[in-house]
Amino acid sequence: IICWAFYGSQCVRYFTKSAAAKNIYLVFYCASVLFGATAATDFIWSLADFAICAMMILNTGCLLFMSDKVVSLSKEIMQKSPNFPKPAKDLLPKAIPAKDIKKTPAAPISHPKGRSGCSFP
Numbered sequence: 242i243i244c245w246a247f248y249g250s251q252c253v254r255y256f257t258k259s260a261a262a263k264n265i266y267l268v269f270y271c272a273s274v275l276f277g278a279t280a281a282t283d284f285i286w287s288l289a290d291f292a293i294c295a296m297m298i299l300n301t302g303c304l305l306f307m308s309d310k311v312v313s314l315s316k317e318i319m320q321k322s323p324n325f326p327k328p329a330k331d332l333l334p335k336a337i338p339a340k341d342i343k344k345t346p347a348a349p350i351s352h353p354k355g356r357s358g359c360s361f362p
Contacts, residue, residue: 246267246270
């Protein structure tokens with residue numbers, strides 16, 4: 242809990258250099274910890290599910306909104322950097338022709354104690 246409080250306060254510090262904003266965040270964080278410790282478990286899980294859904298919707302919207310820029314910047318970086326890895330299609334192994342595959346029957350799987358199937362003792 243302490244680590245998450247620190248992580249959140251660092252995020253607040255990144256967006257605003259205000260000490261008051263950081264203190265407001267920490268008061269809100271401590272209040273939410275107290276609320277989470279005393280509220281009903283079902284309500285807390287529902288609240289967590291809602292928060293995750295909200296984050297997913299916002300992140301997906303941002304990804305879709307910025308997809309053109311991400312693709313163009315990625316292509317630009319790949320063209321400028323000579324050491325950038327090749328696309329995956331060049332790295333995949335070549336397929337083995339079917340005529341080169343030897344067909345051997347599979348060995349039967351046996352239980353170490355001589356039992357067969359999934360029987361219990």
